[in-house]
Amino acid sequence: MTISEVSEKYDLPADTLRYYEKVGLIPPVTRRESGVRDYSPEDCGWVEFIKCMRGAGLSIETLTRYVALYRKGNRTLKQRKQLLLDERDHLQARIKEMQQVLKRLNYKINMYEERIVTCEKKLLG
Amino acid sequence: MTISEVSEKYDLPADTLRYYEKVGLIPPVTRRESGVRDYSPEDCGWVEFIKCMRGAGLSIETLTRYVALYRKGNRTLKQRKQLLLDERDHLQARIKEMQQVLKRLNYKINMYEERIVTCEKKLLG
DNA sequence: ATAATACCTGGAGTTAACTTTAAGTCAAGC
DNA sequence: GCTTGACTTAAAGTTAACTCCAGGTATTAT
Numbered sequence: 001m002t003i004s005e006v007s008e009k010y011d012l013p014a015d016t017l018r019y020y021e022k023v024g025l026i027p028p029v030t031r032r033e034s035g036v037r038d039y040s041p042e043d044c045g046w047v048e049f050i051k052c053m054r055g056a057g058l059s060i061e062t063l064t065r066y067v068a069l070y071r072k073g074n075r076t077l078k079q080r081k082q083l084l085l086d087e088r089d090h091l092q093a094r095i096k097e098m099q100q101v102l103k104r105l106n107y108k109i110n111m112y113e114e115r116i117v118t119c120e121k122k123l124l125g
Numbered sequence: 126m127t128i129s130e131v132s133e134k135y136d137l138p139a140d141t142l143r144y145y146e147k148v149g150l151i152p153p154v155t156r157r158e159s160g161v162r163d164y165s166p167e168d169c170g171w172v173e174f175i176k177c178m179r180g181a182g183l184s185i186e187t188l189t190r191y192v193a194l195y196r197k198g199n200r201t202l203k204q205r206k207q208l209l210l211d212e213r214d215h216l217q218a219r220i221k222e223m224q225q226v227l228k229r230l231n232y233k234i235n236m237y238e239e240r241i242v243t244c245e246k247k248l249l250g
Numbered sequence: 251a252t253a254a255t256a257c258c259t260g261g262a263g264t265t266a267a268c269t270t271t272a273a274g275t276c277a278a279g280c
Numbered sequence: 281g282c283t284t285g286a287c288t289t290a291a292a293g294t295t296a297a298c299t300c301c302a303g304g305t306a307t308t309a310t
Contacts, residue, residue, distance in 0.1 A: 015269055036287055056226035081237035088230045095223050101181035105213045112206035140299055159306055161257060
């Protein structure tokens with residue numbers, strides 16, 4: 001697959017795909033003789049994975065560390081698992097915080113509802 | 126309260142407090158004659174509210190819009206409620222996405238667990 | 251009264267994560 | 281074989297959200 005096809009498929013600008021590769025967010029993409037990128041299914045898998053993780057807010061720095069470990073082979077399995085455990089915990093904490101805020105927003109919205117009703121009554125009366 | 130006390134209380138740098146006020150993220154803070162900030166309980170309430178919302182990822186742009194509406198008084202109640210409704214929906218969507226990723230991370234961690242066990246068996250055998 | 255410390259403003263600098271640009275190379279259609 | 285549009289790189293530019301700095305004023309302790 002060419003870079004523009006991958007760009008289309010995952011809804012990521014081609015520039016971003018090149019950037020991700022340059023900073024080591026995905027392993028080096030397969031190339032033709034000429035140097036043009038030709039994404040394999042595995043390359044695409046990485047793009048999808050990274051897009052997903054970035055969507056949840058994992059930093060580029062963290063993800064490049066993960067990819068760097070992956071590229072070192074099997075002897076880094078435990079470190080990779082640990083990295084994922086740490087990120088999972090962070091993510092869980094963020095979700096919890098956001099759920100608190102969600103509650104607060106809902107409460108505030110209810111208060112607004114009440115105030116608006118009261119205001120309109122006053123205008124009618 | 127002085128800015129450094131507020132900074133301490135909410136664990137936000139004094140520079141950030143000034144910045145928040147400058148860009149309209151909180152309404153103008155009470156001042157002494159001399160011009161020095163002297164945060165009232167209400168000013169503190171804004172700081173707390175904004176810190177909370179920023180923590181959940183609401184943008185400064187959105188929050189300044191909210192504060193601007195607030196400063197226009199009661200006739201903006203409906204618009205403020207609508208803004209909060211929109212933000213609540215965004216937040217809810219983000220939480221859902223993050224929960225998906227959490228699931229995926231947990232799955233991946235289990236896979237690593239299995240692979241590590243298998244590897245260690247191989248090394249022993 | 252004076253020295254040390256805290257506060258003020260406007261503006262420059264920083265960081266993460268892209269995004270655009272310039273200057274060129276490659277590939278598909280005629 | 282030539283044009284046109286997609287691809288390449290390195291490097292500069294952008295955006296959001298701070299963060300720091302210089303030069304000056306205010307407050308507090310001695």
